[in-house]
Amino acid sequence: MTDIASLEGAARPARAKLKFDPLWLAAPAIAFLAVFLIWPTAQVLSLSVVDKTGALSAAAFLRIWNGPYLTVLSTTFSVALWTTVLCLLLGYPLAYWLSCKPPRQQRIAALVVLLPFWTSALIKNFSWLVLLGRNGIVAKTMLALGLAGGDKLLFSRTTVIFAMTHTLLPLAVVTMLPVMNQIDRRLLMAASTLGANASRAFWQVFFQLSMRGVAAAGLLVLVASLGFFITPALIGGPRDSMIGQLIILQINELQNWQLGSALAAILLISAVATCFAYDRIFGLSSVTGGGARPSRPDGLLRRAGLGIAFAIGLVFGLIEEGWTRHVRGLRGSMFMSVYAWAILGVLLIPIIAFVPMAFTASNFLSFPPPGFSMRWFEEFATSPLWVAAMMRSFGIGFAAGAITLVVASMAALGVVHTKGRFGSLAFLLCLSPMMVPSIVIAISLFYLFAKMSLVATDLGIIIGHAVIALPVVFMVMLATFKGYDWGLNAAASTLGAGRSRILWRVTLPLVSGGLAVGFVTGFLQSFEELTVAMFVGGGLKTTLPKQMWDNILLQVNPVIAAASVVVLMVVILMFIVVEMIRALAASRQHAQ
Amino acid sequence: MDAIRTFPPLRDDRADAFPLAGRSGSGAANDVPASSSAERSAAQVKLHVRGVSKTYGTSTVLKPLELKVMSGELLAVLGPSGSGKTTLLQIICGLVEPSGGRLVIDGRDETDNPANKRDIGVVFQNYALFPHLTVYENVAFPLQMRKLAQAKLRNRVEETLAMVGLSDFAKRFPRELSGGQQQRVALARCFVYQPSLILMDESLSALDKKLRDSMRVEIKRLHRETGATIIFVTHDQEEALALADRICLMNDGRIEQLGAPEEIYERPANIFVADFIGASNLIHGEVAGDGTFDTPDGRVPLPPGQPMPAGRKAALVIRPEKLELCARDDAYVAGHVEETIYAGSETRLLVRLGSGSLMTARRAAGLPPITIGEPIFIRWDRTQARLLEGASTVT
Numbered sequence: 013m014t015d016i017a018s019l020e021g022a023a024r025p026a027r028a029k030l031k032f033d034p035l036w037l038a039a040p041a042i043a044f045l046a047v048f049l050i051w052p053t054a055q056v057l058s059l060s061v062v063d064k065t066g067a068l069s070a071a072a073f074l075r076i077w078n079g080p081y082l083t084v085l086s087t088t089f090s091v092a093l094w095t096t097v098l099c100l101l102l103g104y105p106l107a108y109w110l111s112c113k114p115p116r117q118q119r120i121a122a123l124v125v126l127l128p129f130w131t132s133a134l135i136k137n138f139s140w141l142v143l144l145g146r147n148g149i150v151a152k153t154m155l156a157l158g159l160a161g162g163d164k165l166l167f168s169r170t171t172v173i174f175a176m177t178h179t180l181l182p183l184a185v186v187t188m189l190p191v192m193n194q195i196d197r198r199l200l201m202a203a204s205t206l207g208a209n210a211s212r213a214f215w216q217v218f219f220q221l222s223m224r225g226v227a228a229a230g231l232l233v234l235v236a237s238l239g240f241f242i243t244p245a246l247i248g249g250p251r252d253s254m255i256g257q258l259i260i261l262q263i264n265e266l267q268n269w270q271l272g273s274a275l276a277a278i279l280l281i282s283a284v285a286t287c288f289a290y291d292r293i294f295g296l297s298s299v300t301g302g303g304a305r306p307s308r309p310d311g312l313l314r315r316a317g318l319g320i321a322f323a324i325g326l327v328f329g330l331i332e333e334g335w336t337r338h339v340r341g342l343r344g345s346m347f348m349s350v351y352a353w354a355i356l357g358v359l360l361i362p363i364i365a366f367v368p369m370a371f372t373a374s375n376f377l378s379f380p381p382p383g384f385s386m387r388w389f390e391e392f393a394t395s396p397l398w399v400a401a402m403m404r405s406f407g408i409g410f411a412a413g414a415i416t417l418v419v420a421s422m423a424a425l426g427v428v429h430t431k432g433r434f435g436s437l438a439f440l441l442c443l444s445p446m447m448v449p450s451i452v453i454a455i456s457l458f459y460l461f462a463k464m465s466l467v468a469t470d471l472g473i474i475i476g477h478a479v480i481a482l483p484v485v486f487m488v489m490l491a492t493f494k495g496y497d498w499g500l501n502a503a504a505s506t507l508g509a510g511r512s513r514i515l516w517r518v519t520l521p522l523v524s525g526g527l528a529v530g531f532v533t534g535f536l537q538s539f540e541e542l543t544v545a546m547f548v549g550g551g552l553k554t555t556l557p558k559q560m561w562d563n564i565l566l567q568v569n570p571v572i573a574a575a576s577v578v579v580l581m582v583v584i585l586m587f588i589v590v591e592m593i594r595a596l597a598a599s600r601q602h603a604q
Numbered sequence: 605m606d607a608i609r610t611f612p613p614l615r616d617d618r619a620d621a622f623p624l625a626g627r628s629g630s631g632a633a634n635d636v637p638a639s640s641s642a643e644r645s646a647a648q649v650k651l652h653v654r655g656v657s658k659t660y661g662t663s664t665v666l667k668p669l670e671l672k673v674m675s676g677e678l679l680a681v682l683g684p685s686g687s688g689k690t691t692l693l694q695i696i697c698g699l700v701e702p703s704g705g706r707l708v709i710d711g712r713d714e715t716d717n718p719a720n721k722r723d724i725g726v727v728f729q730n731y732a733l734f735p736h737l738t739v740y741e742n743v744a745f746p747l748q749m750r751k752l753a754q755a756k757l758r759n760r761v762e763e764t765l766a767m768v769g770l771s772d773f774a775k776r777f778p779r780e781l782s783g784g785q786q787q788r789v790a791l792a793r794c795f796v797y798q799p800s801l802i803l804m805d806e807s808l809s810a811l812d813k814k815l816r817d818s819m820r821v822e823i824k825r826l827h828r829e830t831g832a833t834i835i836f837v838t839h840d841q842e843e844a845l846a847l848a849d850r851i852c853l854m855n856d857g858r859i860e861q862l863g864a865p866e867e868i869y870e871r872p873a874n875i876f877v878a879d880f881i882g883a884s885n886l887i888h889g890e891v892a893g894d895g896t897f898d899t900p901d902g903r904v905p906l907p908p909g910q911p912m913p914a915g916r917k918a919a920l921v922i923r924p925e926k927l928e929l930c931a932r933d934d935a936y937v938a939g940h941v942e943e944t945i946y947a948g949s950e951t952r953l954l955v956r957l958g959s960g961s962l963m964t965a966r967r968a969a970g971l972p973p974i975t976i977g978e979p980i981f982i983r984w985d986r987t988q989a990r991l992l993e994g995a996s997t998v999t
Contacts, residue, residue, distance in 0.1 A: 198732045201699050202728055206745055322748075
């Protein structure tokens with residue numbers, strides 16, 4: 013008896029220790045973000061209302077309100093809104109077209125969207141700079157066709173919006189596609205047997221169900237475009253300046269922290285307000301394709317949405333009836349395919365155009381190149397500046413990818429397993445870097461690191477990149493762990509496997525695909541990141557994107573094209589690795 | 605031919621909304637599923653599947669088949685998975701285009717009419733309820749498509765929800781309902797616009813047994829009250845036997861047998877049917893000249909009047925309930941008890957015959973227990989056995 017009692021006594025504390033809430037696994041991520049995102053952002057925001065003497069002052073905001081900055085603000089919002097609307101309008105049919113394809117074809121077609129998605133904004137915009145230039149191929153073609161205005165393509169508002177839409181369209185599509193893929197096509201069949209024609213079935217069922225994907229895409233595109241500075245700086249005119257450029261000017265060159273922070277505050281508040289509105293309507297958890305918030309059957313928004321879809325469905329339904337009656341034989345799906353391939357073509361053009369430009373024999377960047385030579389690659393490979401930048405980018409990328417993977421995986425595990433109330437809070441926190449424009453993150457870290465003397469260190473850049481990459485990697489890992497059948501662990505343990513054996517023999521082999529994708533995602537986010545590298549690098553520690561940025565601003569020569577091709581090669585290589593791992597993981601899932 | 609056909613007008617008269625006694629024009633609902641084939645041919649043909657076939661590339665899912673469904677009939681399409689029954693259903697409701705043949709509903713050729721223009725209701729296997737719409741809105745959907753006036757629409761929906769006992773759930777979303785309730789919503793959404801032909805695709809397969817039983821009663825009641833023609837697809841032979849006026853048994857893209865449940869159960873047309881419907885005992889062998897059947901377990905008597913010539917390979921089918929346990933001297937075949945399965949009202953005995961083949965016998969409850977391994981002797985009323993041609997392809 014006493015033996016049993018003492019055994020029980022010994023066993024009990026051990027069990028209690030093992031039964032801690034799994035959400036503690038998210039603690040590193042939360043601490044990391046608290047120190048490197050929330051704290052510095054709050055500090056920078058507070059700077060905006062403090063003048064040089066340390067007294068409270070609204071001078072910066074008054075100056076923005078009264079000065080020329082107001083125009084920049086309105087430009088920013090107008091460009092961001094246009095970009096968002098265009099991304100959704102152009103991206104929706106493309107995503108729909110993809111979602112209608114059988115899985116194998118969809119995977120292949122989706123590669124064409126994913127490649128521009130993973131290619132950095134810097135490369136894509138730089139390519140447009142060359143292609144749309146005064147002597148670019150577009151201008152020449154227009155001249156040959158007798159069209160006027162070919163020489164004034166660059167430095168206009170329209171071109172800025174075009175290039176930003178081009179940059180962010182893949183983001184919109186990859187956000188909408190999973191939501192569309194989740195929609196049960198049998199619902200459309202059901203609608204059809206209930207008497208709805210194709211148009212009404214689409215608008216009243218499919219469109220309604222895809223709305224939360226559309227809203228998530230809109231949210232991400234809007235937040236990203238609000239803080240954009242690459243496109244307006246490269247191909248916008250002086251009247252197309254956006255807040256991002258102004259912040260860089262104020263902080264990096266004029267050291268005017270009060271005004272810079274005030275501008276950042278305006279950016280942040282707009283972004284957060286958008287997120288808040290989104291949360292009210294759809295619930296933020298639906299960003300990842302989780303369950304939408306249960307809507308109230310009589311909610312005003314819901315009623316309005318249903319009413320609008322009903323009206324559009326009615327109109328298109330009538331058009332469809334007329335169409336099938338009078339113009340038989342022509343099918344809408346054909347138009348869709350032509351449209352989709354046209355968009356995919358435009359998405360790919362600036363990326364593909366780089367390859368011949370890098371092999372030019374001329375001293376200038378032009379398309380098509382006048383002759384073939386390897387000299388620019390030689391210059392790239394022999395320049396200590398470029399080589400150092402590339403090596404640093406690789407090093408930082410691996411470190412940031414590894415840190416992010418560990419932190420994000422733990423957080424995702426915690427969020428998947430917790431039953432507590434704080435799960436959704438941790439979830440939101442892990443996604444928060446996505447809701448903050450990256451330029452705000454960059455200047456906040458710049459301010460924080462200045463005090464910690466981490467400016468111009470590799471560590472500083474690594475931390476910054478980890479902050480930026482965390483939400484995306486977190487989402488990848490969350491999907492991985494949600495898709496994993498945790499019953500298998502229970503099964504393995506009844507079969508006699510211990511904890512570590514379960515981890516190595518069951519869990520890890522099955523989630524290894526997700527882990528690899530998570531790591532590559534983190535690596536690529538870092539490898540192509542410019543904003544943080546620009547501020548935190550302090551002009552001394554240049555990464556590859558930073559080096560390219562500096563070169564573009566100073567002197568455009570074909571070395572940049574060569575560098576872009578190198579970056580593209582890395583991206584494509586990583587991309588192939590990820591796709592192969594995915595295919596492998598998929599076949600393993602099927603084998604079960 | 606006008607490409608756009610309007611829906612048949614929804615009956616506005618409340619009196620004949622439910623039940624639809626006058627629908628088929630032949631009077632009370634109880635005379636619609638006539639049991640004898642002579643009477644049936646006199647009844648009105650609701651659906652005529654004329655040589656319909658379906659091929660995908662090189663694989664044939666449906667061989668050209670002929671099927672007539674009578675007005676007001678409850679027909680079960682039964683078959684193993686991959687037999688083509690769901691494809692047939694999808695062709696009838698217009699979701700899949702047939703590769704050949706015509707489809708005639710109420711005397712009209714509907715082959716080229718799209719699904720949304722056919723007056724057909726479908727209850728899907730997974731119910732296919734719209735997740736973004738409430739129960740009320742789901743049920744109202746088909747009426748909206750038919751441009752019914754608001755007031756009438758509300759009356760009709762409320763009436764139908766009351767009929768399936770879901771009046772209190774009108775404002776719930778489908779995900780907030782249990783499986784059985786979702787099933788009822790699916791039924792309501794189908795019955796609300798009173799289609800004269802209703803198709804059900806494995807509609808009960810996702811429910812647990814108790815719920816399934818009560819939904820069967822529900823479907824029978826709705827069928828009686830509305831007088832609609834119902835075709836339901838199932839792989840569950842028990843369900844088909846319990847519900848249907850007639851069963852269309854399919855296998856490998858063609859109809860194996862079409863007939864009343866008792867006909868199919870008592871007089872299977874071939875070995876596949878005998879084996880698929882109920883637990884059957886099959887004894888393979890060869891017809892001998894003297895009215896007996898040569899089997900590995902010895903000679904057994906054949907039912908009288910078998911036309912098969914001597915030397916023909918065949919199988920003898922005997923239902924388990926027709927087998928009798930008897931004394932050694934009276935036995936046709938002998939074996940020993942391999943397993944006993946207690947099933948409440950009876951005990952099933954698995955008997956291993958001398959040749960190694962298995963037979964199932966039934967033993968009423970209350971008799972002294974039989975132990976495993978005990979030798980056992982079996983006979984049967986020779987008129988109750990059925991001789992079917994060919995070697996068995998299914999096991």
